[in-house]
Amino acid sequence: MTKVVILDDYQHVARDMVDWSSVEARCQIEVLHEHIADRAALAARLAGAEVVVAMRERTVFDACMLDRLPDLRLLITTGMVNKSIDIAAAHARGVTVCGTPGGGPSAAELAFGLILALARRIPQEADGLRNGDPQWQTGLGVDLAGKVLGIVGFGRLGMMMVRYGTAFGMDCVAWSRSLTKEDATSQGIRRADSLEDLLSQSDFVTLHLPLTPATTGVIGRAQLDLMKPSAFLVNTSRGPLVEEAALLDALETGAIRGAGLDVYDIEPLSTGHPYRSAPGLIAVPHIGYVTEDTYRNYFTGAVDAIIGWLDGAPVRVLAP
Structure with missing residues (x-):
């Protein structure tokens, strides 16, 4: 048999x-x-x-x-x-x-879920209420309306992110090597002149790129330094798009406000990995399609x- x-x-x-x-x-x-x-x-x-x-x-x-x-x-x-x-x-x-x-839309939905969780500090506030110390309103969130959503990569999932961001009143800007200004205009968004341009103006940056030799480490320390100190980074595509050491340092030093991750260089993530305790990081176990x-x-x-x-x-x- x-x-x-x-x-x-x-x-x-x-x-x-x-x-x-x-x-x-x-x-x-x-x-x-x-x-x-x-x-x-x-x-x-x-x-x-x-x-x-x-x-x-x-x-x-x-x-x-x-x-x-x-x-x-x-x-x-x-x-x-x-x-x-x-x-x-x-x-x-x-x-x-x-x-x-x-x-289906599951990966894009999770990416936007992480944006909401970061903006409104949902895990931190839920943990505070559950643990009881402190138990009530531990910090301030931010509104999404009026914020700039930077979408890196503009395939099927990137287009979904435009719809979600627009529904929440966000100003959507996208960048990919193949995206033209005409295509961006037809989708009702702006096209950034470069990845660096997108990073410097965005309040939330979400990655939707395939992993190739050209995209490996596309977000490193130099790119993170271009982001606003108040900005958030979300990666639900592939772990190696982001240099782990650079992101950890950016979170530790406050170079960016926070990050949401669903993907990692090596999975499952090891028990002692520093991502498990990094400040400002919401990390979930690659559940984009689950x-x-x-x-x-x-x-x-x-x-x-x-x-x-x-x-x-x-x-x-x-x-x-």
Whole structure:
């Protein structure tokens, strides 16, 4: 019987989100609830698996890892893009790579949620009330109306941020290498002349860039120094877009007022990582896509991909 392994089901929900009966009738399903970072240990757990369902980009399937999985024939990624999978190496080894539906508003909604949480000090005030010392109104928040929302990267999620910011009365400005003034005008926003221009005028900066060699470390100390001392930075895209040491120093010294993070250089974030105690930082454990609606899309797509592959007609195949 075909062995299927589902990776990284942290919430123990994979089997409950959708109907797996069509797969269960033809396959043996195993679910791993903890992330296995050690590659040798992961290869041992995946021994004999012909089908693996990977959760986003948590696990690297490069040529070396694929060589350790000689039985693998179908690798499914949640979503339609996964830079942690060497698709060309998979195809060369006879492994079909399929994606699933996804791409909803959940990541953009979280980004704006972090903006609200930073502006109104929601975690701090809730903790103060719960802990009781101090218990009532521990600081001052800021209004969003009239503030400048700087959007770095202007793809699908960046466009969503414009709608959210505009609904709250914010003045939206965007920058990306491909954004023209005409395109910005058609979206009802301003285009910054440069990243530096955007950083210097924004009260809130939100990052929506892919991780590439050109964007790695795009926000470092020089960029943070351009921001207002009253400004906030939000990153829900990829951890390495922001230089960790530079952000920690900016928070410690008050170079910026605060930050909201959902992504990190290495995940899960280590227990002793300084982000866990940095002043002015709201950090959440990469939950941008972790919603009931998104997971139903992911796992419905995974079921469809497995059945399609078993029937000799794989769906949503990702080409090298």
